[in-house]
Amino acid sequence: MARLAQEFIARGADLELVGIRKEFPGFTAIENLDLHIPAGEFFALLGPSGCGKTTTLRLVAGLDEPTKGKILIGGKDVTATKPHERPVNTVFQSYALFPHMSVLENVAFGLKQRKIEDPMTKAVAALELVELGHLAQRRPQQLSGGQQQRVALARALVNRPSLLLLDEPLGALDLKLRRQMQIELKAIQMEVGLTFLHVTHDQEEAMDMADTVAVMNKGRIEQMGAPEKLYDRPHTVFVSKFLGQSNLFVGEVAESNGTSISINVSGNKITVPTERAEKHTGTIAVGVRPEKANFHEVEPSVQPGVNLIGPGEIIDIRFTGVSNQYLIEVPGVGEVTVFAQNVGKSPVTELGAKVWVSWKVEHTFGLSDLPANSATESISVI
Template sequence: MNATALTQPGVPMKVRDVSKRFGAFTALDNVSLEVAAGELVCLLGPSGCGKTTLLRCIAGLERQDSGVLYLGDRNVSVLAPQARDYGILFQSYALFPNLTVEANIAYGLVGSNRDVLRKRVAEMLALVGLTGSEKKFPGQLSGGQQQRVALARALAPAPSLLLLDEPMSALDARVREHLCTELRQLQRSLGITTLMVTHNQDEAMLMADRIAVMNNGQVEQYDTPQAIYDKPATPFVAEFVGQGNWLPFQQRSDTHAQVGGMNMRLAADAGQATSGRLFCRPEAISVNPARHEENLFPARIQEITFLGNRCRMSFELNHLPGHALTAEVGTQDLPHFGAQDILVALPPSSLQVFA
C-alpha cells in the first residue's frame, strides 16, 4: 500500500502574532511560528505555558483575540473547526465506547457511500497495523491499540494537517516509546504536516524536526532538538530541557571568566554577558581525564548515584565550596573513583554564558 496516497500532500502552516487572554491571564502573547510542509513540530513546555491553547486556536476550538493563522495559502483564522482541514488526536483518544472500531474510524467520513467507506476503513486499519479489529469495541483494546484507532480516525478524512494533543501521556513508558517511533515513521511516510503538544522532552527529542519551547505564553526558542539541547537560547530553556550545571561568575574578558578562585577559558561563541552564570551539561564534564585538558580543577565527590547504564556523580569544586555540581560517567569508570578527591575538566566548548 502506498501510504502517501492516504492523505493530502503536506502544506505549510503559519502562526502570526497570535494572542489569547482569559480574563486577566495572558495565555498567548504575540506567538509566531511557521511549520514547513511535511514537518513535525513539537510545542514543548510546562503546564500553563500556552501550548495547548495555541493548538486549540489553530484547531478553531478557541478563538484567538488577535493574530492570523494560515494553512497553506488559506487564512483559517475565523473558520469553523470543520472547515480547517485537519485531523486531531486528543490525550484521551475520545473514542465512542458504544461504537465498533470500524464505526469509530468511519465517523468523520460523513457522506461517503458504503463501499468507499469500507475501503477507507480497511486502508486506515492496515496503516496502523490493526487489520482484523473492525468489529471490536474500544473496551476490548489495549491503550496502545485505542491510540492507533484514534490516529486512524484522525487520518481517515485525508487532512492536510495533523494535530496531536499529548497523545502518549496515558501510556506506560515502554509502550509510549514504541508508539512514538511508530508514529514518527508513519508521519514521515505520509508526509503530513504535524503539530504536537507535549510536556515530555524525551518525546519531543525523539519525534520532532523542530521544537518550540514555550514559557508564559511565549516561544523562548524554536529550533532543532540538537540546537535546543546544545545551545539553549535562554536560562529557562537550559533548565527545562535536560539537566545542567550553573556556576556564578563575577567578571569576564573575551576569552576567560572568573569563577570563585578559578579562571575558566571560554569559547568564542559562549555568549556576551559580562557577569552572571555559566551553564554546562553534566555529560560534558570530564572526570579524571587521561590527558591534560583545559579548565582542569580539583574537586571532591559527594555522592554517586547508579542509573543503570551510567552514573550521576555529585561533586564540589575545591575553589567553589558549597556549590554542588553533577557529572555523568559510564559505569565502567566507577572503580577509578574510589577516592573522594578527583580532577574535573570543563571544556571551553561546553560552557555557555547567561546574564
C-alpha cells in the first residue's frame, strides 16, 4: 500500500484552461473560463447544479469538446485529443462501474488497455489501498454505495493519471459515510500527491477538502481562493450565500474615512473596513456571518469598532445540537440570523424577547454587487 502510494508521488500535472467556451444547442454552459490548477493541488469547483461545473469536468476528460478555447495538461495541448488519449481519469458521479465484470476486472480495465505489465497485481494493490481487497471477486452491484465509490476511486487511481477528476463522487452517500469518505479521499490525495479536480455542490465538502475552491455560477468563476479566504471575505452576493450563510444589509454610503466606510440602513449605522469592501461609493451591500454576531437583552453602549443594530425581536429559535440559530426581526433592517454555541446555558431561549445585535467591524465584509431584491435581507442558504 505504501509502495503503491510512493509510485504516485510527484506524478501530478498542472491543468490549464484558456478562454474556454462551451455552447449547447439553445444555451451557453460556459461563457469564458480561464483556470490554472498547479500540480499536486486539491482543487474544488463549487457551484449549484447547472452552473457549468460538470461541463468543465467533461471538457477536461475529453467527453465533450469546447466550442472555443484550449485545454493544457502538464503544458501539453490536449484540446483535440480523444478521451482515451488523455492522461486523465474520472471518478463518475454514478461510479459507472462495469456490471458485467468483477470488481478486480473493473480496476484492472485501464491497465489492460494500456498493456501495463502485471495488471492484476497492481489492481489488487489498488483495491487494498481503498481497503476492498477482500471483495475483489464480487460484482459491483453486490457492493454497497460506499464500497462502489471506493472501487470507482481505485479504478481511476490505479492508472496513475496526471489528473484525477471527481464528479460529485460522494453525492449519493449518506451523511456519515460521506464524512468518512471525505477524510479518506483527502488522505489518499495527500499520500499520492496527484492533482485532484473535484466538482461538487456541497460547500462544506469543498471547504473541508480542497486547497483552492473556485465558486462557479452561470458559466463563470465568481471567486477563487483558499477556503478560509473565500469564507472570510466573499466578494459577491452569490459567494456569500453559497459558501455558508450571510446576513446582508444594503444601504447608501454615509461616511467614509481612510480606513473605514459606513452605510446607513434605516437609521442603523454599519461600518466596514475599507480594505474589506469591494465597492466604496453609492449603494452597497455589506454582510456578516451569523456566528460572528451576538445579541444582547440589554442595550449595550455604542463602542468604536463594533456594529450595533436594534432593538429587534426573536421570531424563531432553531436548536441544531452544537448551536442555536436565532432569527431576529429588526424593524427597518429585516431578519438577522445569529448563531450562538451551546456552551453552558444559552443566553436567551425565549421567543419574542427584545434584543440588540452586535458584531465587530473587522468581521464585516462589503460586496461588489447587490442582492437580487435590493431590499435588505438576511440570506440563509446552505
